[in-house]
Amino acid sequence: MIHIRPLSGDQSVPMDLLLLADPSKEKVLTYVQSGSCYVAYHEQDVIGVYVLLSLSQQTVEIINVAVKESWQGKGIGKQLIRHAIAEAKAAGFHTVEIGTGNSSIQQLALYQKCGFRMISIDHDFFLKHYDEPIFENGIQCMDMVRLSLTLQAD
Numbered sequence: 001m002i003h004i005r006p007l008s009g010d011q012s013v014p015m016d017l018l019l020l021a022d023p024s025k026e027k028v029l030t031y032v033q034s035g036s037c038y039v040a041y042h043e044q045d046v047i048g049v050y051v052l053l054s055l056s057q058q059t060v061e062i063i064n065v066a067v068k069e070s071w072q073g074k075g076i077g078k079q080l081i082r083h084a085i086a087e088a089k090a091a092g093f094h095t096v097e098i099g100t101g102n103s104s105i106q107q108l109a110l111y112q113k114c115g116f117r118m119i120s121i122d123h124d125f126f127l128k129h130y131d132e133p134i135f136e137n138g139i140q141c142m143d144m145v146r147l148s149l150t151l152q153a154d
């Protein structure tokens with residue numbers, strides 16, 4: 001049983017988890033300041049995190065989602081994405097976006113299983129914005145695949 005809650009003001013951000021999804025500490029520090037950070041707990045342990053960042057009045061982005069390595073593959077990532085969608089809807093947004101690398105096969109599967117559709121590709125995003133080359137699943141991560149989910153009013 002896990003609990004997902006907004007990070008309270010006196011808690012530090014789970015940087016080790018956030019860095020699993022984004023290797024740039026500088027970028028993470030920038031968006032956690034302007035976004036809303038939610039944390040998944042198992043008892044007292046922080047086992048997952050996501051960050052919502054509004055892009056406009058209509059659209060919010062899940063800018064980071066990560067699950068502690070020893071907890072991956074147990075459905076926590078899906079719970080975090082579903083929680084983020086529910087929070088976005090409750091806050092009155094119309095669309096949720098998420099971006100991931102062309103090489104992030106598992107993430108592309110997860111987001112589509114949660115209802116996201118591919119909308120665009122930001123070519124060379126990871127070549128332009130990250131100093132070190134990134135490889136996953138034997139594929140170089142070069143392009144950002146952008147996905148979106150339209151929220152239906154009840």
Ligand code: COA
Nearest residue numbers: 020021065066067072073074075076077078100106109110
């Ligand atoms: N093909 C098809 N489905 C796949 C798959 C593949 N290659 N790899 C994973 N999946 C599916 C799983 O089967 C599961 O679907 P199901 O519930 O229908 O079986 C779904 O993806 C999600 O699994 P879940 O256990 O909820 O994911 P998780 O808890 O391991 O969290 C991440 C997923 C990506 C958040 C986690 O692996 C992580 O923290 N990775 C490092 C950080 C990261 O890359 N973040 C995203 C940045 S874009």
